[in-house]
Amino acid sequence: MDFVIIQIINAVNIRNKLVVEAKCDALGKGFLQLLLALKSMWDSNNENNSVYGFVTTVINWLLVIYDDQMWRLSKPSTVLLPNTKKQEDQ
Incomplete structure (x- = not known):
């Protein structure tokens, strides 16, 4: 995984x-990796809240939400910031 955001309440409750x-x-190349990462995050969390993930090409984004019962997917979104196309190879 490329990024993980962690909320730490104390050393026991990560x-x-x-x-x-x-x-x-x-997007498809990272999709299975994202699903596995979300399942792993769900299994290691100490709560029953949903976990969230994105698979991205930097320009195209897909949100996936997992709550141990269901996978929910957004429609793919395109995000173009100034100079994104020029800097995408960097």
Whole structure:
């Protein structure tokens, strides 16, 4: 995984909230890795809240939410910031 956001209440209660899997050429290439990371985060969390993840090509983003009962997917979104196209290879 490329990024994980962790909320730490104390040393015993570590909760993961968000994971981002980045692939430069296609959303589908990181999708399975993201699902496995979300399942792992759910299993290791000390609460019953949903976990969130994105798979991204930097320009295209797909949100996945997992709550141990169901996977929910957003529609793919395109995010273009100034100079994104020029800097995407960097």
